[in-house]
Amino acid sequence: MTNRAWHLKSRPQGLPTMDNFELKPLDDRALADGEVRVRNGWLSVDPYMRGRMNDVKSYVPPFEVGAPMEGGAVGKVVESRSPHFAEGETVFHMMGWREEAVAAAERFNKVPPLPVADQEWLGNLGLTGATAYFGLLRVAQAKEGDIVFVSAAAGAVGSAVVQIAKAKGMTVIGSAGGAEKVAWVEALGADAAIDYKAEPVVQGLQRAAPKGIDVYFDNVGGEHLDAAFAAARNNARFAICGMIESYNSGSGHAFRYIMRVIAARIMLKGFIYTDYLPEMGDFYRDMGGWVASGKVKGRETVRDGIEAAPEAFLDLFRGGNIGKMLVKL
Amino acid sequence: MTNRAWHLKSRPQGLPTMDNFELKPLDDRALADGEVRVRNGWLSVDPYMRGRMNDVKSYVPPFEVGAPMEGGAVGKVVESRSPHFAEGETVFHMMGWREEAVAAAERFNKVPPLPVADQEWLGNLGLTGATAYFGLLRVAQAKEGDIVFVSAAAGAVGSAVVQIAKAKGMTVIGSAGGAEKVAWVEALGADAAIDYKAEPVVQGLQRAAPKGIDVYFDNVGGEHLDAAFAAARNNARFAICGMIESYNSGSGHAFRYIMRVIAARIMLKGFIYTDYLPEMGDFYRDMGGWVASGKVKGRETVRDGIEAAPEAFLDLFRGGNIGKMLVKL
Numbered sequence: 001m002t003n004r005a006w007h008l009k010s011r012p013q014g015l016p017t018m019d020n021f022e023l024k025p026l027d028d029r030a031l032a033d034g035e036v037r038v039r040n041g042w043l044s045v046d047p048y049m050r051g052r053m054n055d056v057k058s059y060v061p062p063f064e065v066g067a068p069m070e071g072g073a074v075g076k077v078v079e080s081r082s083p084h085f086a087e088g089e090t091v092f093h094m095m096g097w098r099e100e101a102v103a104a105a106e107r108f109n110k111v112p113p114l115p116v117a118d119q120e121w122l123g124n125l126g127l128t129g130a131t132a133y134f135g136l137l138r139v140a141q142a143k144e145g146d147i148v149f150v151s152a153a154a155g156a157v158g159s160a161v162v163q164i165a166k167a168k169g170m171t172v173i174g175s176a177g178g179a180e181k182v183a184w185v186e187a188l189g190a191d192a193a194i195d196y197k198a199e200p201v202v203q204g205l206q207r208a209a210p211k212g213i214d215v216y217f218d219n220v221g222g223e224h225l226d227a228a229f230a231a232a233r234n235n236a237r238f239a240i241c242g243m244i245e246s247y248n249s250g251s252g253h254a255f256r257y258i259m260r261v262i263a264a265r266i267m268l269k270g271f272i273y274t275d276y277l278p279e280m281g282d283f284y285r286d287m288g289g290w291v292a293s294g295k296v297k298g299r300e301t302v303r304d305g306i307e308a309a310p311e312a313f314l315d316l317f318r319g320g321n322i323g324k325m326l327v328k329l
Numbered sequence: 330m331t332n333r334a335w336h337l338k339s340r341p342q343g344l345p346t347m348d349n350f351e352l353k354p355l356d357d358r359a360l361a362d363g364e365v366r367v368r369n370g371w372l373s374v375d376p377y378m379r380g381r382m383n384d385v386k387s388y389v390p391p392f393e394v395g396a397p398m399e400g401g402a403v404g405k406v407v408e409s410r411s412p413h414f415a416e417g418e419t420v421f422h423m424m425g426w427r428e429e430a431v432a433a434a435e436r437f438n439k440v441p442p443l444p445v446a447d448q449e450w451l452g453n454l455g456l457t458g459a460t461a462y463f464g465l466l467r468v469a470q471a472k473e474g475d476i477v478f479v480s481a482a483a484g485a486v487g488s489a490v491v492q493i494a495k496a497k498g499m500t501v502i503g504s505a506g507g508a509e510k511v512a513w514v515e516a517l518g519a520d521a522a523i524d525y526k527a528e529p530v531v532q533g534l535q536r537a538a539p540k541g542i543d544v545y546f547d548n549v550g551g552e553h554l555d556a557a558f559a560a561a562r563n564n565a566r567f568a569i570c571g572m573i574e575s576y577n578s579g580s581g582h583a584f585r586y587i588m589r590v591i592a593a594r595i596m597l598k599g600f601i602y603t604d605y606l607p608e609m610g611d612f613y614r615d616m617g618g619w620v621a622s623g624k625v626k627g628r629e630t631v632r633d634g635i636e637a638a639p640e641a642f643l644d645l646f647r648g649g650n651i652g653k654m655l656v657k658l
Contacts, residue, residue, distance in 0.1 A: 051592075221587070221588070226581075240590045240591055241591070242591065243587070243588050243591065246587075246588055247588075252555075252582075252583035252584040252585040252586075252587065253581075253583060253584065253587075254581035254582065254583045255581040255582065255584065256581040257581075258550070258572070258575075258581065258582075259550070259572050259575055259576075260599075261569045261597065261598075261599035262569055262570070262571065262572070262599035262600070262601070263380075263599070263601075264599065265598065265599050265600055265601070265604065266597075266598070266599050267596070267597070267598040268590065268596070268597045268598070269590075269594065269595070269596040269597070270589075270590035270591035270592070270593065270594050270595050271591070271594055272591070272592075272594070275594065
């Protein structure tokens, strides 16, 4: 069995290229006492990883040049020298971008006993779903009857937001790029969808939400955020999850409507789902129920083999995925 | 006695000019039952009034072209047909920009029984002080030990924020334009001051707050807000009171650091002091005490006579005031 890992070869300027990545074997070594060996079955690639490629202190430390990269992964225990893990158990952990993870037992988490496919622990029941759940319900405090706008609504987090909002009795407007994605957003149950490639977002939102919006779940920043400022009703709440529009460019959007923050008393807050780890029990209860009942459905864009990981990651910035982008090993 | 009022002659494009204003006599009329006549002694001019000159629905309706303008004023009752008001009483009301206000008794408020000069009810004990108090303590939830940054710190609201923050045991950094204003901000007790005309705000803030900021009180928007994004510590709170930089231009600032909202979990909220009217009792108790003890001091830039009102207003956008800009009739 090979054990290769993608290493950060150099820090990208702007949009990363294949030259920034290098696939190299990891040293084969015996387990120390208390360690576990996990064969990864699925790797997650997520937009936030772009930030870790810069040499900037953020909420997670930057990737080191020359070292293996990290990210969400699900795998099976193949060898254990810890009393807490047995061979064959399914675990979630953050040592992705590689075929095999070897580390102290504390760095692995057993998945809860729910009858779902392994990759669901990277999607609706993993960091993707938790980000949608806590952002919508805790950060933006969205409630029944609210009019909710979500950008990148065909993406992994956005499509979960659409479905959670519908499960909770909200009106939902989603934006996405292109007819295929818009159709998928509508199929998820959104009350209206905006194709941001076909019309300015401000205009689309005026049509889709003539009364304005109470909540904005931001995955994109820039033009979408500005349109949300324009459409906000009094006391609107914005959960700022991501700003993919700016991750590579680094340049700033010129906001035309930001002054509406004052008149409409908009509340805007950034978050990371890990801020809510103490409340994961609520998440597993609610989201587990919705996934089991089919109220929240996943859709996956799957790439095969460790070799495909960087291209899968780069595709996130080209709009190449519908739903959760995964690499299957 | 003349009774003239400034009318909005035409809606300004960009920075207003004298051509947008017209001073005309108001009709003289006898009081109806329940009405009160007040001779204004002091008029307030405030940056927010610029927004009311546009034909845009906001938290207060736009001024009508051809009609007298409105704004904070303090005066004495000179005639009353209401049992609630007696001749000679001092009242605060929103029928400024004119020499005499005639209206139903409900539109006037008696000032609380505190031994202060009349114009204080437009300054630290009026909408200026209430804006500073509620923005800092309620919206941004600033508390002892916090590092607070405030823009336009030599202005009416900003100088109140500096002093309230010091009275509450916070570290305060104020920004202002030019040496005279910076000296005044330091004299108010600020721990550090930034001259935004002498250096980029981002750079000034790195020097003045090397550990970053917990709270930002925004009167300016644009470059100042961007610098606050850059300097924000985790869980920083921004109270958005005004964005004077954009009131006339209407063009958007290109924010370079807005993505830090996510990593630092910044909370940002717009507000108007009237959101906190039910809590005015707290404000009068605290601010009344600070004003009486000299912990919060006012400074005024006074223009004489009703004729001076538009120029006083326009000077707000040229940085022509230190402290509260007032028109004395």
